[in-house]
Amino acid sequence: MAFELDNKGFSDALVILGAAGLVIPGFARFRISPVIGFILVGILVGPAGLGSLVGTYPWLYHFTISDPHSIEPFAEFGIILLLFSIGLELSFRRLWSMRRLVFGVGAAELLGSGAILAIGLYFLGQPLAGAIGLGLAIALSSTALVLPMAGTQSPVGRSAFSMLLFEDLALVPIIFMLGALAPTASDAGFGNLVETLIKGGITVAIMLVAGKYLLTHIFSQAARTKSPEVFLAASLLVVIVSSMVTSLVGLSPIVGALLAGLLIAETEYHGEVEIITAPFKGLALGVFLLTVGMSLDMRVILANWPMLVTAVIGVVIVKTVVTALLLRFSGARRAVALEVGLLMSSPSETTLIVLSAASAAQLILPSTAAFWQIVTAIGLTITPLLAHLGHDVARRIDLASGEEPPPMGDDGSRPAAVVIGFGRVGRMVCDLLKTHNQPFVVVESDADVVAEGRRGGYPIMFGDVSRAEMLDKLRLGHARALILTMDDPVLSIRVTKRVRGWVPDLPIIARARDPDHAAQLYKAGASDAVPETLESSLQLAETALVDLGVAMGPVIASIHQTREDLRQEIKEAGELDSAPRLRRLRENEA
Known part of the structure; x- marks a missing residue:
């Protein structure tokens, strides 16, 4: 029974x-x-x-x-x-x-x-x-x-x-x-x-x-x-x-x-x-x-x-x-x-x-x-x-x-930038956004980092962006920009590709390890990819030129021009998937 x-x-x-x-x-x-x-x-x-x-x-x-x-x-x-x-x-x-x-x-x-x-x-x-x-x-x-x-x-x-x-x-x-x-x-x-x-x-x-x-x-x-x-x-x-x-x-x-x-x-x-x-x-x-x-x-x-x-x-x-x-x-x-x-x-x-x-x-x-x-x-x-x-x-x-509806999402609040990752790079980006009075929210997958960030007054939430559901919850269609600072090249490319497919016009600024990674990010749909190795080389060159007595103005102008030229070459390499271009960029980096 x-x-x-x-x-x-x-x-x-x-x-x-x-x-x-x-x-x-x-x-x-x-x-x-x-x-x-x-x-x-x-x-x-x-x-x-x-x-x-x-x-x-x-x-x-x-x-x-x-x-x-x-x-x-x-x-x-x-x-x-x-x-x-x-x-x-x-x-x-x-x-x-x-x-x-x-x-x-x-x-x-x-x-x-x-x-x-x-x-x-x-x-x-x-x-x-x-x-x-x-x-x-x-x-x-x-x-x-x-x-x-x-x-x-x-x-x-x-x-x-x-x-x-x-x-x-x-x-x-x-x-x-x-x-x-x-x-x-x-x-x-x-x-x-x-x-x-x-x-x-x-x-x-x-x-x-x-x-x-x-x-x-x-x-x-x-x-x-x-x-x-x-x-x-x-x-x-x-x-x-x-x-x-x-x-x-x-x-x-x-x-x-x-x-x-x-x-x-x-x-x-x-x-x-x-x-x-x-x-x-x-x-x-x-x-x-x-x-x-x-x-x-x-x-x-x-x-x-x-x-x-x-x-x-x-x-x-x-x-x-x-x-x-x-x-x-x-x-x-x-x-x-x-x-x-x-x-x-x-x-x-x-x-x-x-x-x-x-x-x-x-x-x-x-x-x-x-x-x-x-x-x-x-x-x-x-x-x-x-x-x-x-x-x-x-x-x-x-x-x-003949009434025109107001813009979607226009509730009087300023749209925010979304920063994914709150490590060394992410924290620095958030500090500069705060300095210039730019609203932002942060997503981080490390519980200890989240707790520390909230104690510091940062608008940070716990979340794993490797899941599409979390990206969807961020309502990136109403964001001003997406800034990827996490030190995971595979995940950053995957997130970029997903978000670009959903939100074609959203500015996506991504941290890249090197020119290869930056080219892959551009190919995935990033608006800008910033290779750490090239930036450190440019910063080293700027410091050396100033110490050698070159005027600050021409140094900044040349560094800026070099950065733009390299960024354009990396972007073209990503679009064309050109191995020779990337090899030349690595040689310049060395």
Whole structure:
């Protein structure tokens, strides 16, 4: 019997993971959002789909899930990882820099949409407490779906991100409030509510204070091993421990996961954690959406489709109008306001979390929660379609009105140079950039060097640029220049080739060991390559000429001309792959 239970759990895991593995490439091939695919596959293999036929066709057992309760652990696992990834995208510094948008437009959007929806539900017969809970739940929008489609740099992306950021922050107190109310709803008394609030508040405070010091130490030790597996294990350990701690004091485990992500976002290792856990984020979202589909019963949807369609349309209209008007009043263009309104008009994956918490707190009936869960699932399914519709309508409004959108990434901040490597050469480059008031960020793969640099006040982060994901995270399309100072000739050529393929116009200045290496860098796409051996020869010649009594002006002019001539020859040698030229350059160097 124990073996059968274990075998059943193993079979369910294989079905979910196998479905996730098939949906992503299959729907990507046809350029269809995998969100729709996950939900449709979930409906197909779930208890209300082919899983209901297992009794008639036993062989379907190995390809379906017939027990609705067996998918609950997978859904909770997906939500925990999803909330952890949301926390990684937040930070106290980022929140502070966007405080007006987040706490102005973002707060007004959530509270305004929630209030209008709550009033409508109240007049439809929902009790006041339940109407407020439902209104706030439905007013949430999907961070996991909206941000990948909109990004964070365009006017649409920045507006959506500010509102989603407030919603992600508001999710914690909403869940906390509903979870704390659960014992009160079951007549446990006001004392238990106060006790839960006190214990939860103290626990969160301890985690915030202790995490600031412990996490840097944990990840610095993991980084020193140079092992991605150890780094991944440390990340998952932090998530598990944080979730267990919040569960022990009566809070939801997803609160701990969100706090873990937020705390890691404050460390210099957050970029590496985001990259190394990115596959789990996609898997978590897929598992969650599969379980959403598995929870749907098409027979129930067909039997109640008029009410469901009315509810979906009502929610979309209310959220679109409220969001668009708020953005328009805040100064956004009409096209941007309407596109963001449609993009954020559907309920969210977090809506399901709030609905479950409200149902557990007995604020709404289980049947009411089930109805709005179906509405939410339908809303998640049509989100890519609404995004496409919003983009098309916004483009037509722009063409009709003649409004020109502002440059992408124009948020008032100066674009920075990206320096890779913080050794002897990299530090000197950064010091000179700082002297001339040029903004920059540094990426370094040595944890000890990163710690020392941060103590010295340098804007440095831990990261391994040998992985394409880290280069992509640096957003080099918005950088002023890329400066390669690392002492790894193979890696510098590989990075140059990758970045040049992505960003054709970005200035790439690279450190080279010798003329051979410089020629290879030029061939890979470097704008300038500086050979160390030639520079040391030129510096030696300059010093010798000055000491021999030659005037400084002619010496500098001749050195400059020689440098330009040699650089041009190296560049031509790289373009033509000319061995004779390189041999002559090495002879000149000698």
